[in-house]
Amino acid sequence: MGARVVGELVxxxxxxxxxxxxxxxxGIFLIAQLVPGDAAITLAGEGASPERIAEVRHxxxxxxxxxxxYGRWLAGAVHLDFGHSLSSGASVGQDLSSRxxxxxxxxxxxxxxxxxxxxxxxxxxxxRSGGVVDQASRMIASVSISIPSFWLAPLLxxxxxxxxxxxxxxxxVALTDSPMGWFRHVALPAVSLGLFLSxxxxxxxxxxxxxxxxxxxxxxxxxxxAGARTVAKHALRNAASxxxxxxxxxxxxxxxxTVIIEQIFAVPGLGAYLLRxxxxxxxxxxxxxxxxxxxxxxxxxxxxxxxYALLNPKVRLA
Amino acid sequence: MTxxxxxxxxTSSITEGATQPPDGPNAGDAExxxxxxxxxxxxxxxxxxxxCAAIIYLVVVGIAAVTAPLVAPFDPYxxxxxxxxxxxxxxxxxxxxxxxxxxxxxxxxxxxxSLGVAVCVVGAALLVALxxxxxxxxxxxxxxxxxxxxTDAAISIPAIVLALAIAGALGPGVTNGAVALAIVYxxxxxxxxxxxxxxxxxxxxxxxxxxxxxxxxxxxxxxxLPNIRSTLLVASAFWLGTALLAEAALSYLGVxxxxxxxxxxxxxxxxxxxxxxxxxxxxxxxxxxxxxxxxAFNTLGDGLRDVLxxxxxxxxxxxxxxxxxxxxxxxxxxTADRRGVATTDTGALLAINGLGIAxxxxxxxxxxxxxxxxxxxxxxVVGLVGExxxxxxxxxxxxxxxxxxxxxxxxxxxxxxxxxxxALGRKELTAVRGAGIGMVFQDPxxxxxxxxxxxxxxxxxxxxxxxxxxxEARRRAVEMLDRVQIPAAAQxxxxxxxxxxxGMRQRVMIAMAIACExxxxxxxxxxxALDVTVQAQILDLLRRLQSELQMSILFxxxxxxxxxxxxxxxxxMYGGQVVxxxxxxxxFTRPLHPYGEGLITxxxxxxxxxxxxxTVIPGxxxxxxxxxxxxxxxxxxxxxEPACVAQPPQLRIDGEREVRCRRSEQLHLQGVE
Numbered sequence: 001m002g003a004r005v006v007g008e009l010v011x012x013x014x015x016x017x018x019x020x021x022x023x024x025x026x027g028i029f030l031i032a033q034l035v036p037g038d039a040a041i042t043l044a045g046e047g048a049s050p051e052r053i054a055e056v057r058h059x060x061x062x063x064x065x066x067x068x069x070y071g072r073w074l075a076g077a078v079h080l081d082f083g084h085s086l087s088s089g090a091s092v093g094q095d096l097s098s099r100x101x102x103x104x105x106x107x108x109x110x111x112x113x114x115x116x117x118x119x120x121x122x123x124x125x126x127x128r129s130g131g132v133v134d135q136a137s138r139m140i141a142s143v144s145i146s147i148p149s150f151w152l153a154p155l156l157x158x159x160x161x162x163x164x165x166x167x168x169x170x171x172x173v174a175l176t177d178s179p180m181g182w183f184r185h186v187a188l189p190a191v192s193l194g195l196f197l198s199x200x201x202x203x204x205x206x207x208x209x210x211x212x213x214x215x216x217x218x219x220x221x222x223x224x225x226a227g228a229r230t231v232a233k234h235a236l237r238n239a240a241s242x243x244x245x246x247x248x249x250x251x252x253x254x255x256x257x258t259v260i261i262e263q264i265f266a267v268p269g270l271g272a273y274l275l276r277x278x279x280x281x282x283x284x285x286x287x288x289x290x291x292x293x294x295x296x297x298x299x300x301x302x303x304x305x306x307x308y309a310l311l312n313p314k315v316r317l318a
Numbered sequence: 319m320t321x322x323x324x325x326x327x328x329t330s331s332i333t334e335g336a337t338q339p340p341d342g343p344n345a346g347d348a349e350x351x352x353x354x355x356x357x358x359x360x361x362x363x364x365x366x367x368x369x370c371a372a373i374i375y376l377v378v379v380g381i382a383a384v385t386a387p388l389v390a391p392f393d394p395y396x397x398x399x400x401x402x403x404x405x406x407x408x409x410x411x412x413x414x415x416x417x418x419x420x421x422x423x424x425x426x427x428x429x430x431x432s433l434g435v436a437v438c439v440v441g442a443a444l445l446v447a448l449x450x451x452x453x454x455x456x457x458x459x460x461x462x463x464x465x466x467x468x469t470d471a472a473i474s475i476p477a478i479v480l481a482l483a484i485a486g487a488l489g490p491g492v493t494n495g496a497v498a499l500a501i502v503y504x505x506x507x508x509x510x511x512x513x514x515x516x517x518x519x520x521x522x523x524x525x526x527x528x529x530x531x532x533x534x535x536x537x538x539x540x541x542x543l544p545n546i547r548s549t550l551l552v553a554s555a556f557w558l559g560t561a562l563l564a565e566a567a568l569s570y571l572g573v574x575x576x577x578x579x580x581x582x583x584x585x586x587x588x589x590x591x592x593x594x595x596x597x598x599x600x601x602x603x604x605x606x607x608x609x610x611x612x613x614a615f616n617t618l619g620d621g622l623r624d625v626l627x628x629x630x631x632x633x634x635x636x637x638x639x640x641x642x643x644x645x646x647x648x649x650x651x652x653t654a655d656r657r658g659v660a661t662t663d664t665g666a667l668l669a670i671n672g673l674g675i676a677x678x679x680x681x682x683x684x685x686x687x688x689x690x691x692x693x694x695x696x697x698x699v700v701g702l703v704g705e706x707x708x709x710x711x712x713x714x715x716x717x718x719x720x721x722x723x724x725x726x727x728x729x730x731x732x733x734x735x736x737x738x739x740x741a742l743g744r745k746e747l748t749a750v751r752g753a754g755i756g757m758v759f760q761d762p763x764x765x766x767x768x769x770x771x772x773x774x775x776x777x778x779x780x781x782x783x784x785x786x787x788x789x790e791a792r793r794r795a796v797e798m799l800d801r802v803q804i805p806a807a808a809q810x811x812x813x814x815x816x817x818x819x820x821g822m823r824q825r826v827m828i829a830m831a832i833a834c835e836x837x838x839x840x841x842x843x844x845x846x847a848l849d850v851t852v853q854a855q856i857l858d859l860l861r862r863l864q865s866e867l868q869m870s871i872l873f874x875x876x877x878x879x880x881x882x883x884x885x886x887x888x889x890x891m892y893g894g895q896v897v898x899x900x901x902x903x904x905x906f907t908r909p910l911h912p913y914g915e916g917l918i919t920x921x922x923x924x925x926x927x928x929x930x931x932x933t934v935i936p937g938x939x940x941x942x943x944x945x946x947x948x949x950x951x952x953x954x955x956x957x958x959e960p961a962c963v964a965q966p967p968q969l970r971i972d973g974e975r976e977v978r979c980r981r982s983e984q985l986h987l988q989g990v991e
Contacts, residue, residue: 023471034487142620146613148563150570151605154590158598216764219720223759224830225752225782227744237769256476260567274479275571278486290483294475301474313769313814 005316009309013302024294025077029070031290032060032283043086043281059084060283073287082288087280092288095273100292103258103269105175105182109190110197110254114247117194118201125202126209126239127232137202144199149257153192153264160188170266189265193257197250204246208239241311248304252297362625369621372614379611383429392420394427395578403597412603415585416592421603424580428604431581433611435496435574436561440554443500447507452538454508455515465508472505478567485573492581495574499564503557510553514546548626552619559615566608582608666693667735667870668717668755668838674728675716677942684942685728686712689969690896692889694838699864699871701885701902703878703917707939709894711760714842714874718751734838753783756831760843762823766815772799772826773811779833798829802859821852828859835867842874857884878917882906887974890914893940893950896969899976907989910977912955915987949979957985 035042040057048056056062060083061069076082082092121141125134161169167188173181212218212235221231259271266272270289277285309315364370382389391411398418405413412421454465472480484498518524519542527537568574569583577584582604589600675687687709694700702710715721717732717739732739734754739747751757759765767775776798777791786794792811799807802825815823824844831839841860845853861884864871873885881888881902888905890898890913898911909915916935937954940946949967952958959981967980979985 019467020470020474023467024474027471027475028483031483031487034484036488142613142616143609146559146609146616148566148605148608148612150567151586151601151608154594154601155598155605158595162595214722216759216761217767220757220759220765220827220830221767222720223718223751223757224779225748225750226778227748227782230778230782234767234770238767252476256478259478259482260571263571274482278482278571278573281486281489283487286483286486290475290479293479297476298474311769314816 006306006309009315010306013305017298017302021295021298024298025074025291026070028287028290028294029073031287033066035281035283039283043283056086059086077288077291082291083284085277085285086282087276087285092284095285096270096288096292099268099270099273101174102172102267103255103262103271105172106186106189106193106258106262106267106269107251107255108175109182109186110194110257111251113187113190113194114197114201114254116198118198119205121198122202122205122243123209123232123236126206127213127228127235129206129210129213134206138206141199141202144195147195149192149196150260150264152195153189153261156188156192157264172265172267172269185265185267189261189267192264193254193261196257197247197254200246200250201243205239205243208242209235212238237311241308244307244311245304248300248307251300255293255296255300359622359625363621366621366625368617369625372617372621375610375614376618379429379614380433382426383433386426386430390420390423390426392423394419394423394580396420403593403600405597405599413599415588415600421600424585425582425603425607428580428582428585429607429611431492431575431579432562432565432569432583432608435492435499435565435581436558439496439499439503439561439565440557442496443503443507443557444550444554446500447504447511450504451508451511452515452542455512456519456534456538456542458516462512466512469505469508472502473509477502478564481564481568482571482573485568490573490576492575492579495565495568499561499568502564503561507553507557510549511546514549515542518542518545548622552623552626555615555619555622559612559619562608562615563612665695666733667696667698668694668872669731669733670713670717671731671733673713673716673730673732675712675721676726676728677722678724678726679943683726685894686942687716687894688728690730690891690894691969692896692899694870694872696837697868697870698887699873699885701881701888702872702874702891703876703881703888704891705876705939707941708891710874710876710891711842712894713891714757714840714872717840717872718755718757719747720757749783752779752831752836753834754836755838755840756834756836757840758824758827758831758842758844761847762820762827763847765827766823768815771812771814772818773813776811776826776830776833779830783834785834794833798833799826801863802826802829804829819852820848821855824848824852824856825859828856828863832863832867832869836869838870838872839864840872840874843876844873845877845880846875853880860884878906890917893945894942895950895978896976897951897978901974904975905989909987909989910975910982910985911951911979912957912981912985912987913951915989916954918989951979957981 032039039060040053040062041048043060044053044056061072064072073083080093080097082096084090085092085095121137125131125137128134157169160166167184169188171185173185175182213231215238218231218235221234226234258267258269259274261267262269262271263275270293274286274289276282277289363373396419398414400418401410401414402416402418403414404410404418407413410420410422412425415421415424450465454462475483481495481498481502484501485495488494488497515538524537524541527541532541565574565581566583566586569581570587572584572587575581575584577588585604586601586608589597589604593600670690670692673687673690674685676683676685690709690713692700692702692713702713704710712721712725716725716727717734719739727740730740734750739750742750766772773792773795776795777788780786780791780794781788785791795811796807799810804810804822804825810818810822815826818826824847828844839860844860845856848856857880860871860873863869873880875881885902888898888900888902889896890905890911892913898905898909898914900910905914906918909918913935920935935954940950940953946953946963948963948965949955949958952962955962962980965980967978969976969978970982
């Protein structure tokens with residue numbers, strides 16, 4: 001009976017995502033306007049010939065009105081055509097599509113690492129709050145949240161990559177090419193990237209479990225004669241939805257984190273591409289990466305909302 | 319804001335007059351109130367060792383950053399190519415980097431950059447976000463809608479990506495990096511502020527200002543801003559930590575501070591590029607500085623949140639309380655509070671004797687029950703009455719040991735069919751819960767698990783006691799719903815609690831409580847949350863089930879009307895004590911305790927002559943933390959004498975009647991015929 005409601009919810013959420021993506025595209029388009037002075041001169045670089053400047057001006061359509069420029073850019077963006085890179089001259093769209101799966105694979109690995117570390121810790125400390133495991137795990141969590149991934153990553157490289165030699169210290173192998181190779185390459189970046197997320201998961205799950213355990217319906221359960229296992233089952237089911245929400249929000253932060261991690265591990269993904277583009281002030285490339293990553297984040301929050309709805313009878317059967 | 323927090327708002331130098339709306343704190347439900355001592359925020363922050371360490375650390379680092387040129391032992395830019403990548407020594411406390419520059423000096427100057435940027439970013443973003451957020455939240459409507467769409471969009475771009483893109487367009491540098499970060503922070507700040515304002519907008523004191531014609535900006539800055547101050551304070555601590563991290567990231571990526579200017583981020587980068595594998599120390603120094611500072615900001619934020627009473631505050635209050643788990647291996651103890659113990663009837667189904675319960679509070683312990691004795695005979699319906707705060711719910715919950723962990727049994731015993739429930743182990747206790755004794759709670763809206771169907775929850779009641787197979791249990795769930803007169807039971811078992819009305823949910827609760835046909839049903843104000851017609855139906859249902867199953871009921875209520883039609887005997891509670899116990903009919907015609915009289919004459923009654931006025935007992939139920947000396951009822955008692963104040967009255971037993979009043983034999987109190 002819930003299937004149609006869920007279907008409607010999907011459509012409603014997709015409909016709500018469209019105007020957001022439009023605004024995002026305007027914002028990202030306007031980034032080019034932040035380039036100080038005459039953008040064409042600045043972007044062509046110092047000592048560029050007038051021809052080169054004119055070429056840049058034409059490439060970025062800086063000779064048209066802002067409105068026309070946006071229309072043109074958006075029409076291209078919809079077809080994943082973001083123009084040509086100012087530094088390499090290659091099609092930004094093609095660069096992005098070859099690099100996107102790499103970043104996706106990294107994010108997947110990091111999310112798995114975060115879940116594998118964070119969920120058990122959160123459950124253990126939430127169900128036995130105040131205990132030894134809880135105190136230890138809360139301490140680990142607050143430290144994990146404080147450690148910058150770009151500090152942790154090289155330390156992991158030294159220990160597990162160089163000294164122990166368990167994992168390769170750079171590069172990437174696609175999951176579809178070789179699952180084992182993917183795992184070996186992604187393990188260290190995924191842990192450095194996912195550690196803070198595991199801490200968020202553990203914290204959220206813990207506090208949700210504590211709230212649930214204090215709720216009236218758990219008291220009802222106890223009055224029925226429920227043992228620890230039954231209580232845990234009910235508590236986890238009810239703590240799940242708020243945890244999924246936090247997971248989704250923090251997954252966006254994690255996507256941002258790929259930028260640094262890809263640089264450290266020489267993973268040829270979108271983040272490394274963005275950094276190169278930023279260093280070269282390659283506006284079309286910057287815009288392309290930004291809008292693709294923003295699209296990912298919007299898609300994630302859509303998925304989170306749907307999961308939330310599936311976990312919540314109140315929303316699902318509304 | 320305060321409403322959601324559950325604990326009384328703290329008064330303090332920071333929140334004075336802020337978190338406390340003029341219409342006052344929730345006065346007086348002694349059963350739930352956890353008194354929080356009112357000390358200054360500073361005092362309480364510094365009492366937490368972690369927070370205290372964080373504050374000291376931040377102050378030291380902050381002073382070092384501000385006074386860098388004075389305190390740094392060396393010029394951070396002076397290269398010494400002879401003494402490169404040294405480890406700590408007497409002259410260079412933290413060693414030197416790959417250019418022979420003093421690491422400590424660079425760390426201090428780097429802190430100047432990193433902390434400075436973090437403070438400027440959060441400050442500037444807050445200045446922009448504050449008016450926008452206040453207006454969006456206060457005005458709602460079209461402006462709010464537009465602003466929210468904009469922040470939705472801005473938040474959809476991963477923060478570091480947006481910052482990099484902006485910094486990339488502006489060109490590298492400390493200032494451009496800071497501008498980029500500030501732009502990134504604004505939307506999420508607007509969001510938080512708007513959310514807070516929306517909650518406050520409906521508060522009575524804001525409404526009142528509006529009606530009084532106070533201008534918008536005046537309301538925003540005078541009425542609303544002071545009330546979101548603590549939220550902003552807590553959030554700022556976390557924002558500072560993330561801003562520091564973001565600045566470090568930008569500098570690390572070469573977009574923020576440029577060499578030779580030191581920042582913790584670019585120090586880290588330089589260490590990697592030049593000496594990651596040769597001298598790990600180089601990267602440990604700035605890395606530790608970043609991690610410790612973020613940790614300190616987060617710890618400060620957590621501390622502020624707990625102290626100002628936000629978020630996890632309740633858990634925090636509980637954490638501070640020494641855990642007093644007395645109930646588990648507790649032996650019944652005979653102590654001071656057993657004077658006046660009665661009702662040691664051996665034939666009783668349930669016999670509570672001299673029960674004393676104390677709750678741990680941050681300032682010590684409050685005894686909420688003392689010397690409570692009552693009994694329920696097989697097949698009998700006993701009413702436990704009293705105003706809210708008298709201790710009846712605590713008594714009811716203590717029978718199945720459902721009190722929160724902060725509760726401790728001080729004295730007494732609770733015997734069910736002869737065994738002391740307080741002395742049972744976990745296993746034996748769960749065997750009694752639901753099987754020997756069933757319980758129905760006050761609020762049917764929250765007493766059922768929202769994530770499972772009622773059928774599942776009903777079947778579970780049987781399965782927990784291994785009464786039958788799971789397919790059998792599902793079938794019997796339908797019968798149970800039938801038994802409590804829920805129409806279309808076969809379909810209803812598939813419903814979730816939110817799909818049922820309050821009355822229906824209470825029927826489900828009752829069906830669940832009697833699933834295993836318990837000998838005793840404890841009903842804790844089962845009709846209070848329902849409207850009047852539904853109340854009557856639920857009472858009828860209970861009455862019918864009671865006679866069908868021949869079970870006893872302990873009926874907790876503040877409604878004497880219910881008691882008169884339903885109960886065989888009555889126990890009246892006041893201030894954590896049973897003050898009177900009597901057969902119901904005797905109690906109504908001739909109460910022995912002035913409080914009983916007060917309750918009876920406060921009820922509108924058909925038999926009362928028209929001309930007699932309805933009386934109300936003056937005053938309020940005393941707080942557990944502030945019990946009157948002597949007789950606990952004396953401040954409200956119109957028969958009180960000086961002797962009533964001097965000494966607590968003993969429980970007097972006379973046949974079937976018990977009373978805790980030293981004047982009960984002299985007084986001739988009024989009842990109803």
